[in-house]
Amino acid sequence: MDTYPLEQEVPAMGKHHNPYAPEFRAQMVELVKAGRSPEELAREFEPTAQTIYNWVAQSDRDSGKRHDGLTTAEREELTRLRRKVRQLELEREILSKAAAWFARETGTVPEKGSNS
Incomplete structure (x- = not known):
């Protein structure tokens, strides 16, 4: 019998990834703006479609096209x-x-x- 149940290994919450390079993010945003879908890019590259959507939204905020959040500088x-x-x-x-x-x-x- 295990007398220390709290010492069991805890499963990871999720895969942690170091931040993507700004150049990579910019390239993904440009591909979306050129007509590729975030889902298609997610299958081809590593970031999720939601991550790519977030990058596009942030790019739009930074360029003044959206006003629903803070710009990167802010x-x-x-x-x-x-x-x-x-x-x-x-x-x-x-x-x-x-x-x-x-x-x-x-x-x-x-x-x-x-x-x-």
């Missing part, structure tokens, strides 16, 4: 700004803790839990 800026916000929040937390520590060390603030 998405990159959003990612950069979120990263910056996380960094600033971390720095603020560190500074706040350091200020509290220095205040306690110099006796300018009573210890936590003190009634004074």
Whole structure:
């Protein structure tokens, strides 16, 4: 009898693939715009038809033909700004803790839990 059932191997959720090269994506988008179907390209190449549809939609957003989502530049800026916000929040937390520590060390603030 297995006494450690949580140690069983967990099946993979799905196949993970490294991102496709921008040149490859652009080529797939151009093939769709030239009349080939995403399903046909999916059979011939590796990405799924849905992935190719997504690339075409993103290309249309980037060129201004669609307005139902963020352009690639906007998405990159959003990612950069979120990263910056996380960094600033971390720095603020560190500074706040350091200020509290220095205040306690110099006796300018009573210890936590003190009634004074």
